Amino acid sequence: MSKLGNLGARLHRGEISYDFIGHRKIWYGVSILITITAIVGLAVRGLHLGIDFQGGAVFTTPKTSVSVAQAERYAESAAGHDAVVQELGTGGMRIQIAGVDTQKSDAIKDSLAKDLQLNPEKINADLVGPSWGEQVANKAWEGLAIFMVLVVIYLAIAFEWRMAVAALVALIHDITITTGVYALVGFEVTPGTVIGLLTILGYSLYDTVVVFDSLKEQTKDITKQTRFTYSDIANQSINGTLVRSINTTVVALLPVAGLLFIGGGVLGAGTLNDISLSLFVGLAAGAYSSIFIATPLVADLKEREPQMKALRKRVLAKRAQAAAEGELADGRSAGVIGHPDDAAPAVVGPRDQSAPRTRGRGRPSGKRR
Incomplete structure (x- = not known):
């Protein structure tokens, strides 16, 4: 842990750094590839919507000795199409069947009670109409759209429109990847x-805003100096907050991984899968996008400004001049040491020095007695 802390301190002070901005084309390519895979998954497999979005019936049974696979076969046989069966912590089951009306729900309930060897009165049946499911879906899209608009407005006011655009692209990137994983995995x-x-x-925005705040602070008077370009300072901002982003992401992923892999996978609490998968994939994608997408995109947009183009020219010219002077100094040094014929004759004897000033030495002070 001490080594990690030292690494974070050295990154923050700029003693060491990784060129994230310089390799931004690689990150863009990786993100485009992942996004295309997610879109293909959405187009081919589609999302497995729950009955809250498409309507249907939910049957909750008491504790039974029938396995989940057997219950799924019984439910599909009774309904005539696919069913989703999840084991509850009480030992019972939650059976979801889409596209079921009241009359068909009663018939399915009787069939399940017979196959599961349960009393029909002990099976609880809840119906969700198609209009309710459509309303839930519309509200979800409205909430997401409002969230995006508020984010863009806030970032444009607090920072600038380029950062707002970059953050919006990163958010769309995170949503696309998360929904694509849902389509590929088949979770409800x-x-x-x-x-x-x-x-x-919200978590993805937190990481992004931390980097943007550091970037805004360090670029207040950027045009008054000729040491760094905007991309250089953006790279410093990423490196300065890198360890913090990694730490917060790992700490957030650990409990979510426990929900997903232990709660949903080992213990069979399937009701946790829907929220835990979105959290796990989204947290990882959000940490990636804040470092590899949002800030490099801001640097790309800012470098297109005339002021930043002029600053880049001045910085590069100064660096070229410094490099030329360094090469000239190295050449002179090499000429004196390695090639004496090519340089001015070196002084090998003692140099003529002016006589030391000895006036006053050994004499008493100027005060007269």
Whole structure:
């Protein structure tokens, strides 16, 4: 831990750094590849919407000895199409069947009671109409759109419009990847998934705003100096907050991973999968986008400004001049040491020095007695 702390301190002071901005084309390419994969997954497989979005029936059973696979076969046989079965912590099951009306729900309930060897009265059936599901879906999209608009307005006021655009691109990147993973994995999309998406978007913004705040502070009087370009300072901002971003992401991922892999995978609490998967994928994608997408994109946009172009020319010219002077100094040094014929004759004897001033030495002070 002490080594990690020392590394973070050295990154913050600028003693060491990694050129994130210089390799931004690599990060853009990786992000485009992942995004295309997510879009293909959405187009081919689609999202597995829960009954809260498309309507249907939910049957909750008491504790039973029937396995989840058997219950799924019984439910699909009774409904005539796919069903989702999740094991509850009480030993019972939650069976979801889409596109079911009241009359068909009663028939499915009787069939399940017979197959599961349970009393029909002990099976709880809840119906969700298609209009309710459509309303939930519309509200989810409205909430997401309002969130995006408020984010852009806030960042444009607190920072500038380029940072707002970069943050918006990063958020769309995170949403696309998370929903694409849902399509590829086949997890059910529920209102908990929407809550998870909004949560990870806020977390992604937190990391992004931390870097943007550091960048804004360091670029106040950037045009008054000729040492660094805007991309150089952007790279310093990323490196200065890198360890903090890694630490907060790891700490946030650990409990979410426990929910997803232990709670949902090992213990079989399937109701945790919908929110835990969106949190896990979204947190990782958000940390990636704040470092590799948002800040490099801001640097690209800023470097297009006339002032930043002029600053880059001055900085590069000064660096070229310093390099030329350094090469000239090295050449002179090498000429004196390695090639005496090419340089001015070196002084090998003692140099003529002016006689030391000895006036007053050994004499008493000027005060007369």
